[in-house]
Structure formats: C-alpha cells, structure tokens
Amino acid sequence: MPNTQQLEDFITQVRRDIVRQVHKVNSGHPGGSLGCAEFISVLYQEVMDRKEGFDMDGKGEDLFFLSNGHISPVFYSVLARSGYFPVEELNTFRLIDSRLQGHPTTHEGLPGVRVASGSLGQGMSVAIGAANSKKLNGDKHLVYSLHGDGELQEGQNWEAIMYAAANKVDNLISTVDRNYQQIDGCTDDVLPMGDLKVKFEAFGWDVLEIENGNDIQQVVDGLKEAKSRTGKGKPVCILLNTEMGHGVDFMMGSHKWHGVAPNDEQLETALAQNPETLGDY
Amino acid sequence: MKKYTDTGKKDTRSGFGDGLTELGRTNPNVVALCADLVGSLKMQDFIDENPERFFQVGIAEANMMGIAAGLTIGGKIPFTGTFANFSTGRVYDQIRQSIAYSDKNVKICASHAGLTLGEDGATHQILEDIGLMKMLPGMTVINTCDYNQTKAATIAIAEHHGPVYLRFGRPKVANFTPEDQKFEIGKAVMLNEGKDVTIIATGHLVWEALQAAEQLEEQGVSAEVINIHTIKPLDEAAILASVGKTGCVVTAEEHNFLGGLGESVARTLVQNHPAPQEFVATMDTFGESGTPEQLMQKYGLNAAAIVKAAQKVMKRK
Secondary structure, eight states, X not given: OOOHHHHHHHHHHHHHHHHHHHHHHTOSOHHHHHHTXXXXXXXXXXXXXXOSSOOTTOTTSOEEEESSGGGHHHHHHHHHHTTSSOGGGGGGTTOTTOSSOSSOOTTTTOTTOOSOOOSTTOHHHHHHHHHHHHHHXXXXXXXXXXXXXXXXXXXXXXXXXXXXXXXXXXXXXXXXXXXXXXXXEEHHHHOOOOOHHHHHHHHTOEEEEESOTTOHHHHHHHHHHHHHTTTSSSOEEEEEEOOTTTTSGGXXXXXXXXXXXXXXXXXXXXXXXXXXXXOOO | OOOOOOOSOEEXXXXXXXXXXXXXXHOTTEEEEESSOHHHHTOXXXXXXXXXXXXXXXXXXXXXXXHHHHHTTTTOEEEEEEEHHHHTGGGHHHIIIIIITTTOOOEEEEESOSGGGOTTOTTTOOXXXXXXXXXXXXXXXXXXXXXXXXXXXXXXXXXXXXXXXXXXXXXXXXXXXXXXXXXXXXXXXXXXXXXXXXXXEOTTHHHHHHHHHHHHHHTTOOEEEEEOOEEESOOHHHHHHHHHHHSOEEEEEEEESSSSHHHHHHHHHHHHOOOOEEEXXXXXXXXXXXXXXXXXXXXXXXXXXXXXXXXXXXXXX
C-alpha cells in the first residue's frame, strides 16, 4: 500500500499525463479526467485487489469498468502507471495504429480494458454481468464501475439500477462522478437529475457520498467504507463530488474544458501547477 | 428430384428452446437471459433445470445486452432471448459497442422474426434485422429453416467463440431436415441438384423453395435448391459453383430485399461471376396484421412467388 505522499505524487503525475496526452493530439477530454484523477488512482493503487498481469476473465481479482469512456486520458495514465502497459505508450494516445483509442476498447488488445465504452450509459449493465459471473464462479472479489453524472440521463442506467437492486447484486460498487457538468453546460441547466441519493435509495441501493472527491483521504475512506457495505444484499453507490478540471486552475469548475485541449502556453501553465514527480513518459 | 418429407409441423423457436435445454445439460458455462418472454422463447425447461444460470431482466433489452456482455467476463456463454425486433433494432448500439466491438462471446437468439409473427403487426415484424446484424464487424448471422436445424444451430453456436445472431420464428412450419444433422456454421446445404436455375433460400422460405422446385420440375425446369442458413460468413464457394453451372439465381428470404441474403448473394456474384438474379423478399415495406399465410401470400414470399421469379430470371440468361 502506498503512503499518502506516494499517492499524492502518483496523482500529480497522472494530471501531467492527462494534459500532455490531450495537448499532443489537440483532442480528448481533460476536464472530467482531471476531476477523477484521485478516484481512479486510489482505486488502482490502494483499494482494488489486483493480480499481476492481465487476462480478460479476471477471475480471482477485483474488476473496474469505466462507463464514461471519454475520460480515457486518466484511465490510460493510471493503467500504465499501475503496470498494465508501458508508460511510453501514452505517447500514442489517439494516434493512428495506437492501442490507446480516443475511447477505451478491447479491440486493439490494450491490457486493463475489458469492454469498450464511449457511447454512454452501457457500463453499469456490463458491470452487473461481470458481478453475476463472479457469483456463478464463487469468486468473492468485487466489481467497480464509474459513471458520469450527465451519463445518468441515458435510460439504460435506470434499467440497470432497477435490476441490480432487485437481484441483490451486492458485489458491485458503482460510483457517479458528480461534477454537475456536461458538454452543453451545467447538468441542472441541461437536464436536472434531482436528488441522486434519494433516487438510488428509492431504487434499493445503499448510497454513500464522498463530499470532496478531490481529497485523497476522503476518497480512500469513502472507498473503504463502500467496500465494507458490500455483501449485504444491496448494490452500493458512491456519489463522488468532484470538480471538473481539478488541479489546473483555469480548467476548474467549468464545462468548457470537457473536450478541449490546452494550447502550448496553457500546457506550460498546467504543468507548472503539477510538477513532475514519477517522471514524464 | 430429391423428395423431402415434413415429419410434422413444429415451430423453430421450440428448436431453440430444446437446443438450449440440451446445452444446459452438457455445457456448464452456458447461461440464459430473457426480457419477459420466457414462454414465447420456449426457455422454461432450461430455467427449471438450471435456475441459477438464468437471468430474468424484465422488459429492459438494453440492460440485457449489457449484462450478457459482462457475463462473458469470467467465461460464461450467454444466450439472450427475445423477439427479433427487440434483439436488434432496439438495442443496436448496445450490441455494437458492448458486444461486437468488445469481442464478446454473446449469442443473440431472436424469435418471431419477419412477417410470420402475424397478427401483432408491423411494430413487431422486423424485416431489417439481418441487414443490421450482418453489417456489424465480427458478427455471425444465422437464419434457420425448421425445428431440427434450429435445435442443431443452437447447440453449435455454443462451440463457436464470438458474437452470433441466431434468427428464427413463431409459427409451426414443416420440419424436414435430418434430426441428427451436424450444423456447420458458414456451410451451405445442397438440398437438390439441378441445372437450369439456382434457388438460394434461408429461414422459412427454404421449404417454399423445395415446393417451388417440385412445381418447376413439372414444367420441365431443373432447379437447384441451396439452403444458406449462415448469411455471414457466406458460403461464397457454394453459391459460385452453383450459379456457374445454372447461370441464374433466385434468392428467397423473409426479409427486406435491401440488406438481406439476396444482397449478399448479389455482391458475391458481382465480384466474381455476374449473373441474372431475382429477389423473393419484401420490397422495402413494413408488414401488417394478418395470418402468417395471408401475409406471405400478400407480400409474395411463397412457392408460387419463387416459381414466378425462376421463370423470369431464366429468360434473362
């Protein structure tokens, strides 16, 4: 288990990786990626029980599914720095012939990815299937999934939310990145989703909230608490309050950096705010 | 010509149900999912024998496709069951991203395809599903013709690694293929050898093609009848060998002529051996309510229509 300083260093490096990836190809999604840097880093570095190497079936280990596939920069950085593929490969993000497609896919055989995502709203169903597969196999490990809050506007999520509670899929922890932002603006302006805690609870989930999803300790504590609530007959939901663009001051709190890359000058500013820790790729 | 006997009318969906039951007994990795149509899909026996391997998802087909994709992670072989309409058009993006693009070993089993669904009408009579599915990279597309073939196909696809679309239907139809057949994915079945015209049929139209060949024989026409049960991958060699001999072809299917078997055959011929072709299929139209027989008559999907098409195509040689 890494200590807090090591986790901080890891996350700072992940932030550098995110802005460098999208800057190089002048495309990609930095905002949501930066906002989820703490969560995905803590999940892989501190919380998940993972085997060495990668195989698709993932028996005997915890699994993670990224449903909001557009935040691939943070996913790729964490996967690479957790040993799934060479860190240098981040250089190929979104380039022709790369395994690091714009949105994650199994199609090019990138280790660490178990389903394609990008078209929103599909990941929770897949995570439920994987959780059911674990139960059939007598595998006590857990399945984690991450979803954007705007993504919950896709109806398939609510089919999945209804199903998971009704069928006691209690080896599943689904996290909603509650940053209140989507492409066209604030979620409350585009299509308000109301009180997500009340909604998930009404569907029969056990819900906990992480007040500040960009605070490492809160994320560690929240994930450990969520883990302790599994196996009790209910799927577990984490409402993770994050700030889009967190860690890069001019990107913070605005939907405008959902899918826009920084220019050369902006990149330098962003990197200055996140000094190199583990070494750039 | 070779005679085929109807051993007693049976529905192809029961072939699926019985095949699934057999798989339940022989393959512990096979699991099944259904979206509130257990009776229609004949899945009850599998459920009774393997309750822990069955997932009732309710009226939520998108979720069913996603759960099926997830179940493959850990080695399960999921068979989804619902009507063809809800197995394809309703969930196209889920199949495209979570199953096909993700290379998941899911078997999408679709009943009540085409006009023979009957009285429920056009909302449920999908005539575009073969086209939708064959366009997906990596998807195998199968349309079986009778009970025995559907049962054999159901068992065979469990051994094939990769996504499969298995299409069958609602009504009781002639059961004429061998009970002990070995189903080979991608391999055409030669039903009757002839020299004047090739009839290539799939699904419910195969029996009609055999009836048509008998009528043509009475007119002195020697018709070759080929059953293409696998539309993708297509047995191009069998098609080219036959049309190379007869010089013309009629394709017959319970599907829109745009996007169906006929187009796949036409593409094969155009690239290799151009030849006159006539299409027995629906002509870019929706269906309507009626009995299966009335609908197949009205939309020109029966032996009489195949005979007429054969006479027409032979004149174009």
